[in-house]
Amino acid sequence: MSAPRTVTVQTLDHGLVLLDEPSWCIAVHPDGNHRSGIRHDGAEYAATVDVPGHGRVDFLKANLCQFPFAEHGSRDVKVAVEIDGEHPEFDAAGLGDLAAAITSHVLYGLLPLRARLQSLEEGGE
Secondary structure, rough: OOOEEEEEEEEEOEEEEEEEEEEOOOOOOOOOEEEEEEEEHHHHHEEEEEEOOEEEEEEEEEEEEEEOOOOOOOOOOEEEEEEEEOOOEEEEHHHHHHHHHHHHHHHHHHHHHHHHHHHHHHHOO
């Protein structure tokens, strides 16, 4: 186990802020932000797919995140997931709901569409 890490960040509104750095954080904390804007970010995970004409494309990018000095909203560690250009943050229960929605879409949307497409490609109706 490694020793706890701390960093010092120069903020616009609180001067120098000593920040405890979680072991999962890989973010660089730049000076010149407001204290409430300091954000921890973990490694990013993404699904990937080969898209004709575009090559390999990442989607559903997700990572641990936290705003340890948030003034409005949660200071808890969450998972941010890129959806439609936005990055909503989910707690464990919400992430489970998202996973269930994705699984349901695969099982009851994409796979039936795949079967129908295969039938059409084979000359079926």
